[in-house]
Amino acid sequence: MLTIYIENIGDMAVIECEGRIVQSEDALKLRNAVNLQADSRTIVLDFSEVTAIAGGGLGMLVFLQRWAQDHDIRLKLFNPRPSVRNMLEHASSMRDFDIATLDEMMALLTLADGRYARAA
Numbered sequence: 001m002l003t004i005y006i007e008n009i010g011d012m013a014v015i016e017c018e019g020r021i022v023q024s025e026d027a028l029k030l031r032n033a034v035n036l037q038a039d040s041r042t043i044v045l046d047f048s049e050v051t052a053i054a055g056g057g058l059g060m061l062v063f064l065q066r067w068a069q070d071h072d073i074r075l076k077l078f079n080p081r082p083s084v085r086n087m088l089e090h091a092s093s094m095r096d097f098d099i100a101t102l103d104e105m106m107a108l109l110t111l112a113d114g115r116y117a118r119a120a
């Protein structure tokens with residue numbers, strides 16, 4: 001079962017995912033969460049607490065990557081566990097997926113927070 005938490009920081013959405021993305025209902029839950037962030041410039045999928053991902057989840061990530069490109073949104077994946085990262089690396093369709101480093105994530109948060117502070 002997948003649990004999702006969303007935090008908006010300026011024009012960036014961080015979608016924290018917890019659990020497994022192995023059934024179609026989990027993949028659809030992820031899609032719905034991302035689609036709700038269509039006004040964001042950057043969407044980060046925090047996979048720190050994702051313990052497993054299967055074919056449907058991988059397929060949904062490919063779909064979401066295309067969706068984000070079509071909406072001029074940067075979609076990034078952050079901190080997948082080694083087992084999940086291994087699945088991502090072995091899926092040929094996922095080789096070009098953008099996985100943010102810790103330094104990049106910190107820079108994104110600082111930039112988004114700075115823009116938010118100026119707008120307020």
